[in-house]
Amino acid sequence: MSSKPPPRGASLHLGLNRVDPKHYAGWSGALGACEADARDMAALCQAQGLNPKVLLSAQATRAALAEALATAARALRRGDLFVLTFSGHGGQVPDASKDEPDGQDETWCLFDGQLLDEELYAALATFAAGVRVLVLSDSCHSGTVVRAAPPLTADARQRARHLPPEVARRTYAEHAAFYDGLQRQAPGRDVDPDAALARVTKPGRVAAVVKRFRPSVVLIAGCQDNQTSLDGERNGAFTAALLATWNQGAFRGNHTQFHARIRARMPATQSPNLFTLGPATAFLAQSPFTL
Known part of the structure; x- marks a missing residue:
């Protein structure tokens, strides 16, 4: 027997x-620490025996991300581990599919265009049953147009990791047909992808969305709905807390404990969120970055 x-x-x-x-x-x-975040997270994963790929600034296009996710989905099988990290601006576009209470779809701002949460959900859904996927997002995942974050200094506002509302409006106005078309074509409408990949839950709560979603996904986002993820000199605030918690592999605990300890290192103005997709109970109880 093999x-x-x-x-x-x-x-x-x-x-x-x-x-x-x-x-x-x-x-x-312009941000200062996002490329360093990506390099540091790649080094962490490589030290854990994973094979990392890094896409920095102009390399991080919509097509490059789609190709990399498709390649990973084809290659990985039950029990394998895939880690996806994003460090950059979060944004919004108006909800053309009319399934959002706040009228907005959340996005990652890639170099040549925004990636809708619906698109990310659809890409993750292509992974095989039993593949473990850990997503770490150091960006703003706001579910509202008007942000309720505390007032920022001029410097901090420039370094906040969110697409400014006025820029978001102009960007959408110039590319409305493109973004509306993406939303109408997005698969998986039987599941609310925004509830899965963008909308945050109450502090400390783990929300599970399980509807025909095969891989086991744990997502730790950098902040809550009414907060902004901030940039830094070396790392983003969330990534810095994550790396300090990991402590070069000295951390001992599961994903829930990892999230709690990262959160404990953060100021009250930025509270990382945790939720899951698919049959993730066993994965949640495992130690992060572990094959």
Whole structure:
């Protein structure tokens, strides 16, 4: 009888210190620490035996992300581990599919265009049953147009990881047909992808959405709905707390404990959130980044 092959691991790390102003209404969204976040997370994963791929700023396009996710989905099987990290701006576009209470769909701001939460949900849904997927997002995942974050200093506002509302409006106005078309074509309408990949829950609560979703996904987002994820000199605030909690592998605990300890390191103005997709109970109880 042949022995079961050991699990394999792969990871993908996106870090955008800027975006293409040609798509974002003349706005380049300059940040300082996102590329370092991606490199540091790739080093962490490599040390854990995963095979990392890094996409920085101009490399982190919609097509490059789609190709990398599709490649991983084809290669990985039950028991394997995939880690996806994003460091950059979060944004919003008006909800053309009319399934959002707040009238907005949340996005990741990739270099040449925004990635809708619906698209990310659909890409993750292509992974095989039993594949473990850990998503770590150091960006704003606001579910509202008007942010209720405490007032920021001028410097902090420039370094906040969210697409400014006025830029979001201009970007959408220039590309409305493109984003509306993406929303109408998005698969998986039997599941609310925004509840799964964008809308946050009450502090400390783990929300599970399980409807024909095969892989086991744990997502730790950098902040709550009414907060902003902040940039830093070396790392983003969330990534810095994550790396300090991990402590070069000295951390001992499961994903729930990992989230709680990261959260304990953060100021009250930024509270990381945790939720799951698919049959993730067993994965949640495992130690992060473990094959």
